[in-house]
Amino acid sequence: MHHATPILVTRSSMPPLEEYEAEIASLWESHWLTNMGEKHHQLEQDLRSFLGVDHIALFVNGHSALECVIEAMGLSGKVITTPYSFASTTHAIVRKGLTPVFADIKPDDYTLDPACVERLVDDETCAIMPVHVYGNLCDVDALAEIARRHGLKVIYDAAHAFAVERDGISAAAFGDASMFSFHATKVFNTVEGGAVCFSDPALAPLLEQWKNFGITGTESVEYVGGNAKMNEFCAAMGICNLRHVREEIEKRRHVAERYWERLEGVPGVRLSLPQPGVTPNYAYLPVVFEEGEFGATRDEVYEALMALDIHPRKYFYPLISDYACYEGRFDSALTPVARHVADRVLTLPMYADLSLEDVDWVCDVVLGARR
Numbered sequence: 001m002h003h004a005t006p007i008l009v010t011r012s013s014m015p016p017l018e019e020y021e022a023e024i025a026s027l028w029e030s031h032w033l034t035n036m037g038e039k040h041h042q043l044e045q046d047l048r049s050f051l052g053v054d055h056i057a058l059f060v061n062g063h064s065a066l067e068c069v070i071e072a073m074g075l076s077g078k079v080i081t082t083p084y085s086f087a088s089t090t091h092a093i094v095r096k097g098l099t100p101v102f103a104d105i106k107p108d109d110y111t112l113d114p115a116c117v118e119r120l121v122d123d124e125t126c127a128i129m130p131v132h133v134y135g136n137l138c139d140v141d142a143l144a145e146i147a148r149r150h151g152l153k154v155i156y157d158a159a160h161a162f163a164v165e166r167d168g169i170s171a172a173a174f175g176d177a178s179m180f181s182f183h184a185t186k187v188f189n190t191v192e193g194g195a196v197c198f199s200d201p202a203l204a205p206l207l208e209q210w211k212n213f214g215i216t217g218t219e220s221v222e223y224v225g226g227n228a229k230m231n232e233f234c235a236a237m238g239i240c241n242l243r244h245v246r247e248e249i250e251k252r253r254h255v256a257e258r259y260w261e262r263l264e265g266v267p268g269v270r271l272s273l274p275q276p277g278v279t280p281n282y283a284y285l286p287v288v289f290e291e292g293e294f295g296a297t298r299d300e301v302y303e304a305l306m307a308l309d310i311h312p313r314k315y316f317y318p319l320i321s322d323y324a325c326y327e328g329r330f331d332s333a334l335t336p337v338a339r340h341v342a343d344r345v346l347t348l349p350m351y352a353d354l355s356l357e358d359v360d361w362v363c364d365v366v367l368g369a370r371r
């Protein structure tokens with residue numbers, strides 16, 4: 001056995017303990033633990049300058065952030081989205097009483113195919129919810145053009161795209177709104193958390209109210225809102241982690257480049273290499289295995305790794321349209337590219353502190369799985 005402990009798909013980044021202790025010390029003075037306190041305001045400010053945006057709202061997690069944007073925008077009708085994502089994207093649409101319509105993805109970067117989106121727009125369509133999956137940027141210009149022509153909102157699920165930029169512009173700047181997840185498994189985490197960046201300043205008070213029970217004043221409640229506020233301990237974690245995030249991404253770059261060096265050009269292996277003009281964040285390491293050429297199925301590679309206590313994940317299999325909870329509602333045969341990728345993808349272990357020796361070992365096992 002190579003390792004005493006398993007290698008998991010990811011491992012949370014954490015600041016030095018003393019740094020976090022110093023950051024939370026003032027909470028023992030103020031006794032102010034949640035409801036938009038001092039740490040909350042500071043993290044918002046830090047993120048505004050990090051992302052280069054004017055408008056941001058913090059949330060208890062990325063999923064609640066998505067639900068709140070839908071509420072604050074007052075959307076109803078159909079939302080065109082991708083079946084190739086985490087449950088959250090479609091669940092947010094359905095839980096808010098809207099109807100998801102699945103468009104297919106592109107075979108090169110797995111993001112929504114604008115041509116497929118365009119074909120599905122009808123009179124009931126109110127919005128497009130594309131996903132910058134794995135941190136790969138969607139075709140934001142084509143999607144903006146479709147939205148403009150049909151009067152649709154664009155809400156990006158940018159859960160994976162923190163710190164991703166195109167020609168120096170943050171992913172946060174595209175669409176009407178972008179949701180970021182700050183979950184423990186993300187490039188930047190606040191333990192649990194999320195944020196929405198948005199272009200219309202009129203959304204600011206609405207998001208604040210929707211995440212706080214719809215309260216609009218000490219004696220007035222105007223919306224049936226929930227509770228989706230980020231607390232002070234999570235905000236403090238974010239303040240600390242943000243100081244180290246560039247360094248973390250740089251370490252991830254070395255890990256990703258080692259994987260690509262080892263796997264690029266292997267017949268039947270499809271990698272997700274950086275897109276032209278895009279500064280990546282190396283959030284995930286997806287590999288698509290084409291069985292015929294590679295000589296093993298995705299599931300055989302998965303089993304070979306698991307047998308050695310290496311835990312990759314099948315992000316994102318099954319397609320959302322194939323979930324048991326949506327049985328009978330959708331037909332994944334209508335999104336053949338998404339189905340092809342979901343049946344063949346494996347996301348390999350990827351985190352800042354993964355050693356290059358371990359990357360080599362993972363690659364040895366992957367390549368050794370061939371018949």
Ligand code: T4K
Pocket residue numbers: 008009010011012061062063064085086088089131157159160181182183184185193194311315
């Ligand atoms: N949209 C998209 C496209 C998303 O991917 C997500 C979340 C969302 C929306 C919603 O955002 P949030 O509401 O979550 O902020 C994980 C995450 O829980 C989830 O945040 C993430 N996407 C999804 C892709 O992955 P699981 O069920 O696979 O997580 P789990 O518990 O199996 O953890 C995976 C690995 O991460 C573990 O093997 C080890 C490591 N880990 C995990 C935890 C919980 C840590 O190192 N530390 C930890 O604290 O969903």
